[in-house]
Amino acid sequence: KTESLLSILKLQPVVPVLIVEDVASAVPLARALVAGGLRAIEITMRTPAALDAVKAVAAEVEGANVGAGTILNGRDFDAAVKAGSTFIVSPGVAPGVLSAAKDSSVPLLPGAATASEVMKLREAGYDVLKFFPAEQAGGSAYLKALSSPLAGTLFCPTGGISLKNARDYLSLPNVVCVGGSWVAPKELVSAGDWAGITKLASEAAALKG
Numbered sequence: 502k503t504e505s506l507l508s509i510l511k512l513q514p515v516v517p518v519l520i521v522e523d524v525a526s527a528v529p530l531a532r533a534l535v536a537g538g539l540r541a542i543e544i545t546m547r548t549p550a551a552l553d554a555v556k557a558v559a560a561e562v563e564g565a566n567v568g569a570g571t572i573l574n575g576r577d578f579d580a581a582v583k584a585g586s587t588f589i590v591s592p593g594v595a596p597g598v599l600s601a602a603k604d605s606s607v608p609l610l611p612g613a614a615t616a617s618e619v620m621k622l623r624e625a626g627y628d629v630l631k632f633f634p635a636e637q638a639g640g641s642a643y644l645k646a647l648s649s650p651l652a653g654t655l656f657c658p659t660g661g662i663s664l665k666n667a668r669d670y671l672s673l674p675n676v677v678c679v680g681g682s683w684v685a686p687k688e689l690v691s692a693g694d695w696a697g698i699t700k701l702a703s704e705a706a707a708l709k710g
């Protein structure tokens with residue numbers, strides 16, 4: 502499962518983190534992101550439209566790898582998998598999420614923000630983690646400080662990341678990709694400016710460490 506998670510996260514330097522308010526926007530939005538080179542897409546379970554959005558993107562958007570984020574319990578994990586998610590993201594970790602993940606073939610990217618959280622997740626068999634909330638928890642300098650004592654753990658930092666600071670993370674040896682909502686701003690989505698989103702996605706896809 503680690504291998505399949507890594508192969509998804511390595512598709513691109515930036516995983517878009519989406520809050521989908523209107524299910525009708527999910528497919529054109531995902532198509533715009535894929536057209537810009539961002540194929541792994543995280544739809545957060547923060548809106549009533551989220552599960553249907555995962556279903557629609559999984560069924561209709563060629564080339565997309567749709568995952569579900571903000572999974573806070575086992576029930577939501579199972580629902581997101583049933584909707585067609587190819588990966589699951591959680592801002593932290595909870596026993597219910599871990600036990601649902603154990604019973605599933607779909608990989609989990611669990612969240613951690615401290616050395617102890619990382620160590621506990623490593624004991625549970627996870628060595629690819631979301632670092633959240635990245636900027637607020639200490640940013641790239643903090644994550645760099647974890648790289649030597651916690652060598653062997655890879656991170657996808659999210660929270661407060663944008664085109665401006667993404668490189669600071671991507672250049673670290675323990676970062677596999679970053680996540681962020683900046684590639685799908687609310688104004689562009691509600692205006693249906695898909696070309697604008699493809700442009701933001703292309704800039705993000707071109708980032709290197």
Ligand code: 3PG
Pocket residue numbers: 518545570633659660661662680681682683
């Ligand atoms: C997440 O859900 O992973 C983060 O909230 C994304 O953070 P951002 O909106 O600051 O990019």
